[in-house]
């Protein structure tokens with residue numbers, strides 16, 4: 001079969017590779033002038049630092065098969081994500097842990113004392129928190145909420161935490177020990193030569209052709225036996241029902257002679273600082289030496305039709321529109337929607353690879369048994 005993959009990000013690359021290994025021809029197109037999608041890394045021409053053009057990407061997973069899969073293409077260097085935040089005139093460790101709590105309150109509490117102390121701060125009159133703000137007040141109390149969650153969340157989502165569901169905060173951990181490793185997964189690391197080189201190796205197979213600066217034309221779909229589409233779901237239908245809501249990010253680059261902030265990621269919790277964080281990219285490659293440094297200030301705002309979509313909003317209105325697009329997609333033959341844009345979800349890289357591997361296996365099994373391929377192998381709702 002000759003199959004078209006729209007998008008040369010992780011979804012498109014992993015699916016193309018598996019199809020090619022199964023003996024099919026895979027043509028991969030991407031509208032951008034580079035492969036690797038949003039994980040794209042490149043050397044900053046001025047400083048030589050490997051930068052993550054679309055924001056910081058740290059590989060972390062509990063999925064051993066996915067960990068083995070990526071290492072089949074590139075060595076992963078040890079890397080622990082340790083994030084700091086500047087808030088109310090001081091620097092603290094994230095995620096909120098015993099060090100953060102003791103520093104913030106000027107105390108020397110042990111774990112049990114800190115747990116009891118935080119319970120005293122919590123607003124127990126809120127029995128069933130519905131909003132992000134209620135969830136924070138119920139579990140950490142007003143002081144930590146103001147310092148570490150409120151301003152950052154307002155900047156990130158462009159709305160009040162009273163308008164966001166409680167479920168968003170449920171994902172933010174609060175620790176009563178000194179563990180400041182941002183992720184708690186078993187495997188964590190950085191690809192030695194960057195994500196783009198890793199994706200280039202995944203795509204390096206005689207059965208795969210790649211065409212960049214090539215946008216998908218639905219009229220061309222008929223030339224292929226099947227299409228895997230990792231572009232925006234609403235974009236496939238020409239936004240006919242309206243646009244699914246996204247946040248986009250602006251990055252303001254600056255360089256510095258030396259070490260600007262001493263860590264890779266510094267968040268800014270105060271509302272009056274306009275950016276959410278500063279990333280100093282050379283700290284993602286501690287095995288390299290660079291005198292000069294490249295940093296990005298990161299600003300979050302509503303996504304317009306001209307912008308790159310980053311974070312799906314997925315509140316009540318968006319979910320209703322999503323359901324309508326899903327219904328349309330399910331009526332469309334010959335296309336499978338994949339990846340973060342095709343299924344309108346936030347997906348970490350490990351999850352993206354896991355879903356790509358599962359999708360291609362299910363697709364090959366369906367076609368081998370004469371069944372029609374499905375529009376979605378991963379349900380976009382939920």
Ligand SMILES: Cc1cc2nc3c(=O)[nH]c(=O)nc-3n(C[C@H](O)[C@H](O)[C@H](O)COP(=O)(O)OP(=O)(O)OC[C@H]3O[C@@H](n4cnc5c(N)ncnc54)[C@H](O)[C@@H]3O)c2cc1C
Pocket residue numbers: 006007008009010011012029030031032035036037038039054055056057058059060214215216230231232235249310311338339340341347348349350352
């Ligand atoms: C700011 C930010 C930080 C992140 N940090 C992490 C992290 O630390 N760790 C982690 O595991 N994950 C992280 N992620 C998630 C990671 O970026 C995704 O898991 C990954 O990019 C998903 O790959 P994909 O192939 O599905 O989508 P993408 O990478 O978005 O690839 C889709 C590709 O399709 C192309 N395309 C779209 N429409 C068309 C069209 N019509 N025609 C042609 N081409 C088209 C696009 O140009 C793009 O290159 C982060 C995401 C963001 C936004």
